[in-house]
Each structure stands twice: as C-alpha cells, then as structure tokens.
Amino acid sequence: MAMVFVACAGCTAPAGTINASENATAAPVTIAASYVATLNQPNAHSGYLKMDTDIYNAGEVVGFTVTNDGADTLACAGNPPSFSVKFQAGNGMWATRMGTGKPNTSETSSLAPGASTQVYRFVTTGWDPARYRIVHDCGVEREFLVRASPAATPTPVACPAENATNASLWVTIDPPGDQYVARSFTLQGTTNVPAGQELDFTIFSVLPDEEDPALSNEGLFSTVVEEGSCGTNTWSATGEIQATGDFFIWISDAGRNATAIKRFTVYPE
Numbered sequence: 001m002a003m004v005f006v007a008c009a010g011c012t013a014p015a016g017t018i019n020a021s022e023n024a025t026a027a028p029v030t031i032a033a034s035y036v037a038t039l040n041q042p043n044a045h046s047g048y049l050k051m052d053t054d055i056y057n058a059g060e061v062v063g064f065t066v067t068n069d070g071a072d073t074l075a076c077a078g079n080p081p082s083f084s085v086k087f088q089a090g091n092g093m094w095a096t097r098m099g100t101g102k103p104n105t106s107e108t109s110s111l112a113p114g115a116s117t118q119v120y121r122f123v124t125t126g127w128d129p130a131r132y133r134i135v136h137d138c139g140v141e142r143e144f145l146v147r148a149s150p151a152a153t154p155t156p157v158a159c160p161a162e163n164a165t166n167a168s169l170w171v172t173i174d175p176p177g178d179q180y181v182a183r184s185f186t187l188q189g190t191t192n193v194p195a196g197q198e199l200d201f202t203i204f205s206v207l208p209d210e211e212d213p214a215l216s217n218e219g220l221f222s223t224v225v226e227e228g229s230c231g232t233n234t235w236s237a238t239g240e241i242q243a244t245g246d247f248f249i250w251i252s253d254a255g256r257n258a259t260a261i262k263r264f265t266v267y268p269e
Contacts, residue, residue: 042133042141045070049134049142050116057149059125066136067116074111074138077103081111081137083120087130088182092269094133098122103137111138129184131240145184147238159230169193169258171235171251176264181244183269188236189260193253195227199235201251241266 039054041047051064066081068074084099111117117138129148135141171191179185193199200220225233241247244266252259 039143039145041143045140046142048074048138048140049136051142051144054142054144056124056144056146058127058129058146059123059149061121061123062134062144063119063121064134064142065116065119066111066138066140068111068113068138071113073113074140076109076111076138077105077107078137079107079109080118081109083134083136085122086133086135087128090269097127097132099135101135129186129238131182131184145238147184148186167192167231169253169255171199171253171258171260173249173251173260173262176249176262179241179264179266181266181268182240182242184238184240186236186238187249188234189251190228190232190234191225191253191258192231193225193233193258195225195233197225197253198222199225199251199253201237201249203241203247203249205245205247244268 036053037055048069049064049066051062056062066074082099082104084101085097086094086101087097089095117136124146127146129146131143131145133141133143169192171189171193173187173189176185176187191199200222202220223235223237225235228234235251246263246265248261248263250259250261
C-alpha cells in the first residue's frame with residue numbers, strides 16, 4: 001500500500017516516507033512541512049532537474065533548469081534542447097500535456113559536468129490538479145503536483161451573536177467521495193478549533209480484528225487550522241493513494257475533545 005500526501009494548508013509532520021506492507025493498518029504518508037516540498041522521483045537523474053518546489057497551485061509559473069551533477073557529459077537532442085510535460089491519463093499511460101513529446105533529433109548538443117541549461121518557464125493556468133512529469137531533451141525527467149488554487153477569501157460578514165459564546169469543540173470532515181488510485185485529491189472540513197492550532201489526523205485501512213490506529217500516536221500527522229469566519233475555521237490536505245480499497249480518515253484536536261471519522265473508497269483507474 002502506498003500513499004503520498006503533500007501540500008495541505010499549514011501541514012506539519014515528520015520528514016520522510018513511512019513504508020508499510022499490504023497488511024499494515026497505517027498507509028504510508030508524506031506530509032509537506034510547508035509550501036516547498038519534494039516528491040519521490042522516477043530515478044536518480046531527476047535531481048539534475050532543479051526546481052524550487054514540486055508543488056504548485058494551478059495558474060502558477062513553473063521554472064526550472066537542468067544542471068549536470070554527474071561526471072559524464074549528457075547528450076541532448078536539439079540545440080538548444082527543449083522539453084515536454086506529460087500527465088498520467090485514465091489508462092495509466094503518460095500522455096503529453098504541452099510540447100511535442102518528440103525530441104528534435106536533427107540537431108544535437110551536450111551538457112558538460114557542472115554545466116547548466118537556460119531557465120525554462122511555463123504557466124499552469126487551466127491545468128487540472130494532478131501529477132505531471134517534465135521530460136527534458138538531455139535525458140532527465142522530474143515529476144511535480146499541481147493542486148487546485150486556494151479559494152478566494154470571502155467578504156467578511158457580521159457574525160451572529162450566538163456564535164460568540166463558548167461552545168464545545170467540534171470538527172467535521174466533508175464527504176471525501178470516491179477516489180481513484182494515484183490521482184491527486186483533497187480532504188477537507190471545518191472546525192471551531194482556533195486558527196493556528198493543530199489537528200491530528202491519519203489515513204488508514206482497517207482489517208478485521210485489528211486495533212484502530214487512530215487510538216495510538218503511530219501514523220499521526222498534523223495540519224494547522226486556517227482562519228474561517230464566524231468561528232467556523234477550515235482544514236485541508238491534498239495527496240494521492242497508490243492502492244485500492246476502503247480507507248478512513250480520522251481527525252481530532254490535540255486534546256481529543258473533538259473527533260470525526262469518514263470512510264471513502266479508492267478505485268483502480
């Protein structure tokens with residue numbers, strides 16, 4: 001079972017990826033500690049393609065260069081070399097999102113050890129939230145995520161007087177809906193826990209007769225509550241699951257005074 005969770009509003013968590021087998025109760029999770037995050041990449045040469053982050057909001061500009069960090073010269077198609085961007089289609093195959101997808105083999109060039117290419121830039125306006133792959137003509141590639149742009153801040157409204165009273169803590173999870181393996185999706189909800197405080201959450205698959213991992217501290221991650229309106233704040237997390245089956249998201253405030261749980265299904269492509 002494999003799952004990557006990245007780019008959630010104000011998320012905090014231990015660095016690295018938790019590995020688990022098919023029978024593990026807690027799915028492997030990676031949480032971005034801030035907006036800048038690094039994803040697992042196709043191969044070691046992916047590090048040659050330099051980016052500020054592997055997470056972008058739809059509509060933002062992606063910029064990168066290729067630097068030859070190896071000891072051997074890189075052979076490149078085109079002079080200067082170019083690139084294409086691909087996405088994973090519904091059949092699981094990588095399809096071209098921009099660029100020709102066919103390197104210009106009529107001319108060639110090379111990138112010496114320690115040398116860098118020009119800075120390449122492209123805009124993600126209109127792109128669907130998904131995982132994408134940059135394929136450069138010098139034989140290196142790197143993957144990144146595009147997430148939905150944050151919603152615009154609503155116009156402030158006068159809050160009802162009754163919302164100003166001290167109430168019991170609560171947290172909710174919006175219906176997760178059905179998801180598909182290796183596709184990016186967002187889990188979110190509301191709470192009256194004050195903005196800036198953390199909520200603990202975990203995503204897990206429960207097998208018969210197994211202890212609910214939400215009852216322990218193993219596999220717990222945190223997301224910071226974002227400011228809402230009239231005492232109703234928000235939380236969110238964006239990621240993907242690379243396994244099929246039924247999953248649960250469990251979330252709570254630090255004192256376990258407010259908890260919520262929802263079930264959802266991950267289907268094959």
